[in-house]
Amino acid sequence: MTPATGQPYVWTHKHLLGLDYLSAQDIRFLLNTARGLADVSTRSVKKVPALRGRVVVNLFFESSTRTRASFTLAAERLTADVLDFTVQGSSVSKGETLRDTARNIEAMGVDVIVCRHPLSGATHQLAQSVKCSVVNAGDGQHEHPTQGLLDLYTLAQRLGRMETFDFTGITVAIVGDVAHSRVARSNIHGLRKLGGKVILVGPATLLPRGFADMGCELSNNLDEVLPRVDAVNMLRVQFERLTSQAFPSVREYATFFGLTTQRLRQAKPGLVVMHPGPINRGIEMDSAVADGAQSAVLSQVTNGLAVRMATLFLVVGAQGAAPAQA
């Protein structure tokens, strides 16, 4: 972690808005910190005093159960106080609501705002209008950095790369609705920075050509891609975001892009199967696959806690000391 020459590495990011804005060294440092925090969850007292007296606010403009629960538990394991703030969609202009709400919350004296918002870039705007740290818990179709980080962590764990967090020689297929997926974007940035190769697979309607510019291979054929990859990340079909007819029917989607037991046989024996949850069983993957030995779905949830603890710990640590940057 400390290079042989020069200054020791220091984390300087007061906000976590996306993996796009982090260097490979930043990402590895965060994942290593998560490693150090993972054992807190296995002890008799599952709490450390690192953020005692700090306040973390969950500011969610979109419904979420898992991510919010994970952030809440992460904050509580660091002994921070947690305030839940849910704003349901209203007639008020979203931009105004966000700024006003954030300033009101900040006036209560908070240290970190964890924000989920349906608009891409909303957390950037938030970071500019408040003095405390902002953590992006998913903004529109832009990024979901902690999901990307927990996927990287889980992948390293399954592939035996926890010592280096280096994915050189590893290929990951991200399958499904790439166009609308913030999970895909965060994964692409993270995997590419850590040396991995990414193949995006999905129907042409959900796979904009622009993704090739991010250094990804694009494919519409899962059967052809499957034998070449070390891991698959099966994106959830987001019925709430699919407004037009992106594909003819759910059944057709499942036929071409669902991970079935039969299809799994064409894959490498050690294929790691990931899914950001919640799974539409029978659509993105069969129940037998979701619950099978190759599925890392529950590890993803467990690791999410450690990654979010690391995130909260580091952004608070960078307050004051760091120059203002994303």
Added chain:
Amino acid sequence: MRSIADQDGVAGLIDRLAQSIRRDAARSGKNQVWALVGIRSRGDLIAQRLAERLKDLVGDRVGSLDITLYRDDLSEIGAHAVVRTTEITFDIDQCQVVLVDDVLMTGRSIRAAIQSLMDIGRPRRVWLAVLVDRGGRELPIAPDHAALDLTDGSVPIAEDEVVEVHLKPTDDKDEILIRRKEGRR
């Protein structure tokens, strides 16, 4: 910068620590389970070397403890905090746990380490073994064993100087140094 112990000197001090831990163990009676827990990032190396000398007493009950999350100066060191893994693979409940650190000064690390240990389990007793006690306590903490006691002023240490223990493989060689303070290690 001056050296107060070379490789042989360090080995001799670790021998001395091992002997005095052994004496305590002999006095504490039979049926006690002994373990060593070293505080990162030098105490863990000392604990491993003690374990080689105390194989019959501790077996493979050697752990390392990262106290970063328990430090009382987190808000001051901020971004410089580096969290490492705590690796204690055995059950410390009912154990005679010897906490091992390189240099004892203010006692604040030890306070943090004790709190951390208590969150992991309930040892029967916690002992403290350090390679060097340089004095300068800010808390009521005293070592059970200090291989090199500098609190008597036998080696003068100025206010702006630090005592550093270097150990392989983290460092190039084994030695104990006194040097002028310069930022963080």
